[in-house]
Amino acid sequence: MTGSANPLTIGILGAGNIGRPLGRHWLAAGHRVTFGSRDPGRLVSFVEPLGDRARAATCAEAVEASDVVLLSVPHPALGELLDELEGRLAGKIVIDATSPIGVSDDGLFVSLLGPGSTQGSWAAERLPGSSVARAFTHFPDELLWSRGTRQRHFWGMGIASDDSAARRVTETLVHDAGFVPVHLGGLSESAAVDPGGALFGYVSTAAGLRAAAGLSG
Template structure:
């Protein structure tokens, strides 16, 4: 029987960006029974990678990955995100979108900061550009080099912060966090997700679900 916090049915997922975030998460979701299309500017270069993943994995253009997925993960480098969303906003309408990008910058004193500046979270920025999509924020504070190892070797031990005020997006994000091997910790709406943005108190923070809740100042 499927865990109550995980997926109860297979999903079709489009991943925009097949790098250090998109690849490990796609592999986790394929292992959980989902169908995954990896989107790239040059899908041909993904052929050797995708061929090893089985019949439920394929490569496509960014637009092709969006068309193939009911759920779309944004995992491209942040500098290209704005232009990509402008091109694909109509195609993303009606879909659940999980934003895993980071507007990362470094201050003069060497600290990580959000390039969006104070008062704007990455999640709310994305939702503003996708008014007809259900948007959630996830997979952004956890070091990407640990997404595969911690999600396979220590499944459902480590917490993963998510944010969304949209019930459908929250439900899907929690299920896919679980299917990737982590424990979802809901932090609130997108406007309340600064903790997982660069410079936020959870950015780069690795802990159990209880540890994340305590660090975020959440009860329980």
């Protein structure tokens, strides 16, 4: 994999099924990654083989060390985490990869936020001092490593943001993870990547994502 011409410092809050493969992709692209956890010691065996541009730290330390922060904790833990870190996240680009996932009585995935609200808009309201984007939310997490490694730049990844700088950085990191960024619009227009949305769990090319989301071009 080719190293990034402009390496970023990235904090990943939540080193699980989303944070770990994305962190590995970004390290391979030349970025510096801090994996944040309430218990950094449990990440030592994962982080040590990744090289000197990777380290484990507390969530607060990961935010302080980074210009870009990925939120990939389980959604039930997100509110408390943002209460703790809102001030530290001010001035940062924040990529929200969490999903407020629920299941309806008839067995369909739904957003716990209810109709008319998107996770992206919710996160932006909670973090008024940050530049928020949505990405890595609709793609099955168990495929983030394999599809981004073996079939690089074939599969589309939906993103959304109201901020041009956050959009550019997010598109770069989607590309560096091995996917093709597909901009869906602003955060209020990102329901397609939330649970129950047209793209949630959907894997396709960039053109396939645009078609499924009803975008032209």
